[in-house]
């Protein structure tokens with residue numbers, strides 16, 4: 013396993029240091045992993061990396077907490093039993109071959125991920141399209157970037173992201189639409205916040221139905237009616253045109269189809285847009301006028317735009333406004349789709365989507381198919397696009413697809429109509445899953461489960477939001493029998509008889525071939541040109557410095573910006589205005605009166621397989637919740653901290669109620685992260701409708717009609733339990749509601765049920781998985797379900813349990829800190845009070861997860877006169893490490909009251 017060891021004697025103090033890239037979001041921050049003489053690992057930001065210049069957000073800062081072999085998948089399994097790689101691969105290949113022989117190549121499929129490295133991804137795509145001969149390889153990027161890809165291709169003729177991060181710092185106006193950048197791309201957010209602090213005249217507008225942490229730096233927040241985005245941007249287009257803001261020379265020389273786009277927008281006057289969007293005419297006009305007068309404008313967008321039935325149209329209407337004003341391909345101006353996953357961009361490059369070919373070529377284009385097949389020298393070539401994600405799982409459900417290999421994604425939790433997806437896998441003849449953990453909801457459906465190497469153990473490249481290719485380098489050995497994803501695919505391919513195309517020694521060789529394909533017969537016709545890398549040696553590959561593609565022989569330093577030369581990749585070479593398709597708006601339903609919006613929280617990553625291992629990260633938010641407006645809560649009889657039942661036409665879930673003004677009436681927000689491992693009924697995608705954008709196939713994950721009601725709990729509880737093993741702490745089946753999160757010395761649990769357990773002591777014993785030798789103290793009222801128990805063994809506190817007929821008010825954080833202590837006498841009874849004694853301050857809900865600073869610490873600093881984020885930082889340390897919590901600190905300063913973070 014290759015790794016790049018750097019020698020920084022001054023900083024490293026003799027530590028072994030490796031430069032690599034963060035495995036989470038598409039910002040693509042550079043990380044230095046450092047292993048000291050005791051083999052203890054730490055990470056810090058790479059000061060030289062142009063994405064982050066040394067900074068890391070809370071997730072990046074906690075990377076070291078998430079490593080280690082605990083609950084890693086170490087060996088292949090067949091039918092749940094340990095098997096050898098030989099057996100697993102032989103069986104996988106022979107079943108795939110049999111099914112293909114009987115039913116043709118379209119009876120098999122790969123479902124892969126924007127979290128694969130470019131080299132893994134390239135191999136998966138090559139195997140399916142060029143050797144198996146089917147287009148049936150799709151990726152979780154279908155749920156993420158597909159609408160942006162189509163929007164780019166319609167407008168520019170290629171999936172080209174025009175700009176770069178520097179543009180964000182240089183812009184005078186940044187519009188953030190459908191993006192919670194503060195939580196989802198924290199380092200870009202911090203770069204923008206710093207630029208604004210240096211140039212306060214820079215303006216920021218947030219367009220989001222919710223008031224998010226991102227609104228913290230906004231001059232204007234447009235809390236539009238969910239789904240009224242096309243109207244809002246059509247209105248902007250119309251306004252700009254009417255006000256004479258069109259760049260007529262640019263339109264005439266470099267664009268086509270202006271007229272139809274203009275006609276499509278003409279009815280969107282201020283009055284009409286105001287009615288559709290719920291934003292007052294005055295506010296709309298203020299926003300439009302700001303756009304009109306600001307030459308250097310960037311529009312950043314992500315899932316609030318992409319994940320919609322009209323996601324592609326939303327992208328087109330955003331790009332139209334930039335084309336109208338000629339604000340593209342210029343310093344500080346352009347549309348900017350920020351990518352979600354660390355290698356979302358790389359996956360698009362190598363053709364991970366079912367309708368694309370490698371190196372930004374199209375499967376629907378015969379010349380492209382021929383070119384790629386000649387380059388590969390492959391026996392066949394998929395003749396047409398394969399099934400797109402949602403459709404792929406329908407085809408698995410109805411038996412059209414009989415074998416699927418799922419790699420680095422967890423569709424049982426992340427695809428819409430997720431119970432249907434689970435059922436589909438249950439019916440499928442052969443399900444292969446490659447993951448780094450064996451405990452995911454998708455792994456539970458696997459016939460063959462394959463242990464992959466993960467971040468820190470694998471080598472390759474990723475491409476970030478600004479087209480910057482960076483190396484991920486291994487710095488840890490692979491344990492057990494973990495294998496690289498590319499290796500698994502190559503070995504499988506060889507067993508299917510494709511020895512020739514898959515004899516790679518390592519990622520350098522794969523990358524070289526991929527770069528060669530990008531260069532092959534390109535001559536400037538395709539945006540993605542890597543001819544500068546086509547002869548790269550292993551040594552040079554290992555030393556690749558972060559670089560933005562294209563990287564050509566003529567321009568080996570890469571390129572920051574596209575379209576400065578006004579050269580687009582359409583047949584005419586001109587950019588295209590796109591009139592939106594005027595899709596019918598989804599109907600509101602009387603039986604499901606709320607719109608369910610879903611998305612991310614600051615400190616968790618997707619289905620939480622990695623981030624939930626960090627106790628630090630679980631301090632921020634660790635329970636499924638539903639944000640709901642006070643009026644709606646009132647009408648449903650819901651109060652803060654109740655449990656709500658959410659129901660759609662597809663499924664049900666339970667979540668903690670957070671009543672907040674930040675939410676619009678009629679819409680609710682639920683995080684996407686919780687799985688069966690972390691909550692009894694927290695899988696929000698079980699409810700999400702399988703509605704897709706007709707052009708991109710991307711699911712509309714933010715607009716499911718749902719009903720909300722109160723879960724009629726008889727009792728509520730909170731417990732902390734000492735345990736090294738997360739899985740060892742399990743909740744009795746009779747408890748309808750629970751959520752579980754890792755803490756420093758064990759697990760914390762939120763509980764609620766409709767039936768009181770008979771004996772609280774045995775209930776606590778069940779949580780602990782044993783009660784032998786346990787000693788209890790308790791305060792129990794049999795009448796109203798109020799119980800407080802502490803359990804000890806050999807004098808050490810092993811568990812605390814607090815229950816009541818109302819949500820229990822206990823200092824969670826304080827309780828967590830008591831575990832494994834050895835209190836005596838009165839101290840023991842104080843535990844039952846659930847909060848510290850008067851002389852020890854209670855931190856309250858943790859806001860700064862890096863330095864463990866709670867909301868109460870921050871509020872008392874404010875009470876003592878701290879009037880700025882910096883002053884609070886000086887007094888408490890909060891926000892001074894990664895800075896990810898600064899928006900929340902500012903919100904606390906502004907409201908001076910408890911914000912909507914569940915304690």
Ligand SMILES: Nc1nc2c(c(=O)[nH]1)N[C@H]1C(S)=C(S)[C@@H](COP(=O)(O)OP(=O)(O)OC[C@H]3O[C@@H](n4cnc5c(=O)[nH]c(N)nc54)[C@H](O)[C@@H]3O)O[C@H]1N2
Pocket residue numbers: 037038156189190191192193195196197219220221222224237238239240241314315316317351352353609610611612613614615616617618714
């Ligand atoms: N902490 C954290 N960061 C992440 C991730 C993570 O799991 N955790 N995942 C990464 C990935 S893969 C992705 S794709 C990105 C996603 O990054 P974002 O797109 O920023 O994240 P989301 O929270 O999914 O959605 C963004 C916003 O869209 C808003 N929205 C909902 N409906 C509408 C609408 O109709 N119109 C508009 N204008 N806005 C709407 C939501 O209220 C939400 O605030 O984050 C990346 N970064």
Ligand SMILES: Nc1nc2c(c(=O)[nH]1)N[C@H]1C(S)=C(S)[C@@H](COP(=O)(O)OP(=O)(O)OC[C@H]3O[C@@H](n4cnc5c(=O)[nH]c(N)nc54)[C@H](O)[C@@H]3O)O[C@H]1N2
Pocket residue numbers: 125127128152153155156157315319352353419420421422423425426427428446447448449452464465466467497610611612617618619620621622684696697700713714
């Ligand atoms: N309701 C709703 N649903 C959504 C979204 C939403 O906003 N709302 N967002 C969608 C979006 S944008 C995205 S990107 C998806 C994300 O959804 P998923 O891709 O399903 O989520 P992850 O938890 O990132 O899954 C990655 C899996 O790969 C494993 N893994 C990690 N590293 C490796 C590796 O190196 N090799 C292998 N083989 N496995 C590895 C992890 O343990 C984990 O099981 O969710 C989508 N679903």
Ligand code: SF4
Pocket residue numbers: 034035036037038039040041064067068069070071072073196197198199200
């Ligand atoms: S912003 Fe945070 S999660 Fe995203 S790449 Fe940087 S450190 Fe990683």
Ligand SMILES: [Mo]
Pocket residue numbers: 155156157352353
């Ligand atoms: Mo994503």
